Amino acid sequence: MSESRATPLLGVDDASRARAVEILRTGGLVAFPTETVYGLGADATSPRAVARIYAAKGRPSFNPLIAHVADLSAARREARLGARALRLAEAFWPGPLTLVAPAALEGSVCELARAGLASVALRIPAHPAALALLRAFGGPLAAPSANVSGHVSPVTAAHVAEDLAGRVDLILDGGRARAGLESTIVSFLGDTPALLRPGAIAREEIEAVLGTRLGEARGDVVAPGMTSAHYAPRARLRLDAQWLEPGEAGLDFGGALGDDGLVLDLSPGGDLIEAAANLFAYLRELDAHGAARVAVAPIPAHGLGEAIRDRLRRAAS
Ligand code: TXA
Ligand code: MG
16 A cells, blocks of 8 residues: 555546456455445455555454445355345345345455454445446455544545545545445344344335344444454463463564464564454464463554454453
8 A cells, every 4th residue: 555645536437447456456445436435445355455444444443344245146155144134135235235144154255354253244235336346356345434433434535535545545436425324234143133233224124125123233243342253262362461471372463472382473574454464363373273371462552553452352351
């Protein structure tokens, strides 16, 4: 990602789409229009690319992101969609509806995009430029709203540029987003479908298709770390460790803990984006090695470090 403020802003045509695909394939960030709000897109299968989304938005924690897909068969490769979820998909896709369902075993959306959850959020957007981009890219795109964390969601390319110029590699201008309101999110993780986020499709419309009332979101799903389905390491973590105690494995950062025994370094060069990209994979790897106790090196609290530290605190408790 360039450090300059000069992010190209291009209209949507074959040439700009080809450029966007090239950027996405090499792990870059492309802001693109959808029918709800502009999305900040990255290859959803690449933790490195997804880490850059969190860095660009300046998010203090790893929220799970929506994976945008081109068609229903792609959605069904990523999640286990039951009969009721499929009925909503048929009624509202492409469109401003996001379905949260158990991630498929063979799914390709990376764990960082799911914030470590065993579920995945999917949607097929209705904007022609978004669909064309997804088809050309050929895989899922993680895309939260294209604004800095805490700002309002952008409905024009100019809004995106105000927030993210210099932090994204390309902005595709497809005019004003029609809905101006994010997608409605429905969870299929519990016994009954639940409304996680009200949005561009009214609850009543969804209930009419389902033939039942939507339940309310409980603690089950919304925030990562609040659910039993959330990945928690078996190992006990000791945070901000300065050295390895006897018998401890290590989760290092910038080579602080040395390499005596089983030590995985999130980023030997001290790069927080690289560290975020490796976090979930390394926690799993330490578990796979049977590590019972893990010393975790101090992670700086700035940039993505805040989210990494937040996630580690949850994993340690
Ligand atoms: O309209 C939209 O949905 C826009 C456009 C760009 O498509 N996207 C959007 O994405 O709003 P985002 O990443 O800001 O919304 C993500 C929200 C999370 O905050 C969370 O509430 C929910 O989706 N979510 C995602 N994955 C989830 C999961 N596995 N379980 C529960 N909630 C999840
Ligand atoms: Mg948002």
